[in-house]
Structure formats: C-alpha cells, structure tokens
Amino acid sequence: MTRARRALLRGLLGLALLGAVLALADPARVLAQLRQAQPGWLAAGLAAAIASNLVSALRWRALARWLGAELGAGDACRWYFQAMGLNALLPGAVVGGDVYRAVVLRRAGHDTAASSWSVVLDRVSGLWMLCAIGGLGAAACADVLAPWLRLPAGSFAALALTGTALWLALPWGLPPLLRRSRAAGGWLAPLRAAALRPDFARQWAWQAAASAVVQALSAAALAGGGLALGVTQPAAVWAWAVAPVFLMAALPVSVGGWGTREAAAVAALAPFGVAAPAAVGVGVIYGLYGLAQGALGALAFGLPRREPVSGN
Numbered sequence: 001m002t003r004a005r006r007a008l009l010r011g012l013l014g015l016a017l018l019g020a021v022l023a024l025a026d027p028a029r030v031l032a033q034l035r036q037a038q039p040g041w042l043a044a045g046l047a048a049a050i051a052s053n054l055v056s057a058l059r060w061r062a063l064a065r066w067l068g069a070e071l072g073a074g075d076a077c078r079w080y081f082q083a084m085g086l087n088a089l090l091p092g093a094v095v096g097g098d099v100y101r102a103v104v105l106r107r108a109g110h111d112t113a114a115s116s117w118s119v120v121l122d123r124v125s126g127l128w129m130l131c132a133i134g135g136l137g138a139a140a141c142a143d144v145l146a147p148w149l150r151l152p153a154g155s156f157a158a159l160a161l162t163g164t165a166l167w168l169a170l171p172w173g174l175p176p177l178l179r180r181s182r183a184a185g186g187w188l189a190p191l192r193a194a195a196l197r198p199d200f201a202r203q204w205a206w207q208a209a210a211s212a213v214v215q216a217l218s219a220a221a222l223a224g225g226g227l228a229l230g231v232t233q234p235a236a237v238w239a240w241a242v243a244p245v246f247l248m249a250a251l252p253v254s255v256g257g258w259g260t261r262e263a264a265a266v267a268a269l270a271p272f273g274v275a276a277p278a279a280v281g282v283g284v285i286y287g288l289y290g291l292a293q294g295a296l297g298a299l300a301f302g303l304p305r306r307e308p309v310s311g312n
Helices: 003-025 027-035 039-066 073-089 095-107 112-140 142-149 153-180 186-195 200-228 235-249 260-272 276-300
Strands: none
Touching (some): 003 027, 003 260, 039 276, 073 095, 112 142, 112 235, 142 153, 153 186, 153 200
8 A cells, every 4th residue: 555545544534533423422512512612711722732832842952952963942943833734734643743853853964863863752751741641630530530440449549650650760761771782773872872871860850841841731721622612620630631632643543633632532531521522622622723833833834944053
C-alpha cells in the first residue's frame, strides 16, 4: 500500500469513528450543546491552550539548545505552531508535525541527531508527564473509577499512586541503563551521550517542570471547553480525563485526532455522569482549539526565519 493510500485510509478511519461517535451521541443533541457554549469560557479555554503550546515551544527550545542545536525563542514558537498546523491537516496525529520540527531544525544548519532527538525527547517528556498527571487524577477520583473496575477504592488509589511514582522515577534510571548497555551505539549514541552528561538531572528536572505546566494548562483548556457547555467537574476529574483524551488524539489513525479524541472524551467522562452529547462537545471544542492554533501556524509559514541568537 502506498503512503498516500495509507494516509487516506487513516483519514477515512478517523472520520468513520467520528461519525459513529456522533451517531451514538445524537448529532442534534451535540449541535444543541455546541450552540449554547458560553463565549467567555470558550475564550478562557483557548487562552489556556495557546499558553500550553507556548510553554511547549520554549521547552523544546531549551532541550534543543542543551543538545547543541542553538534555537531562538521566536523560531521555536513559530515552528512549533507551524507543526500544529500540519497536525491539524494531515493524517497521522502528531507524527507529521514532529517530523516537520526535526526537518526545519536540521535545515537551519544543526546536527541531524540533535535535531531529531530534541523532538523525540520533547514529545516523550510531554507524554511521560501527561500519564503521570492522569495517574494522580485517577487516584483522586478513586471513589468513582474503582467500581468500574470492580476494585475497592483504597486499593485502586494505592495502585494508581504506586504506578505513578514508578513512572515518574523511570527517566532517572536511563543513565545507568545506557551506561551498561552494549547496544547504545549508532543512532542511540547521541542519547547515551546526553544521558551521561553531568547536568542530565538538572535538565530533566527542568523538562519535567515545564511538562507539568504544559499538561496543567492543557487540562485547564479541556475544562474551559467543558465549562463552556455547562459541564462542571472538580479539577481532579479533568486531570484524569486529560490523559486518555490526549493519548487517543495522538494515535496516528485519524486526521487531527478527530474521532479518537471524542470517543475518549465520552469514555473518560461517562463515570462522572457526563452525558455523551456533552462529552463529545468537549472533545470537539478542544479540537477546534487545535484548528485555531494551527491557523496561527499556517499564517506563520510565510514569515522570514530569524537567525538564532548565540548564547547560553
């Protein structure tokens, strides 16, 4: 199967899933929910989404510079939002935008390995913290989620907290693992060199803090979309929901996450009594936030690239 056909198939699968979710939720009810959205909360959610991605861009910049690819703040933000534009338009969720970021950084004259690893590690750190925040949210919502798995609330919370603690500790085991590995040559060599640097712990701590801010703002954006539709839930619920919603949206089986994101929103919010039409509406609004930011990225395509400013 050619690449074009695979891309078309992904797009059709995503549209089919979105259609199925809308059919189950009743399109008329979903549309009614969206029509009554409160503009103030919509604007607040969009502002949180934009802030989240601005922090993401600066996080990527810090990681790229640490790996030796000098990158100005303006270029980092511009390229990051351009990548979002590609993510919103091309099949493959975040894959297309990530490839674009690596390519433009390499074309700016930086080392291929540093360009590629800056994007890979940036994406991994974001997903790592996303899962951790989701785990903490799940523990806080144990009374509601545990019965769905037929577990006592205390046991569910203990499992969620233990798993989250182990997950958060995972990156700190990377340096000794790479030090002992015999297969850390070739394409893994730049990763091994970075992990064995004396300032690895400091850099990863900064990366973790930035990722926590990113995911907190993303959860706030999701909550803003919910509040715009009258879906009022505690912060812990949005902290839990943010993980399955964003992870499903990142799967490379749709265009811009449409379909997978809305299905995940229905599943994640159902235990808390959120009706399917409202949950689908929350997913749709967050998808529209992505399209709006993608439009900003599309506008930035025509702007001239500024040369990175050297310095630490």
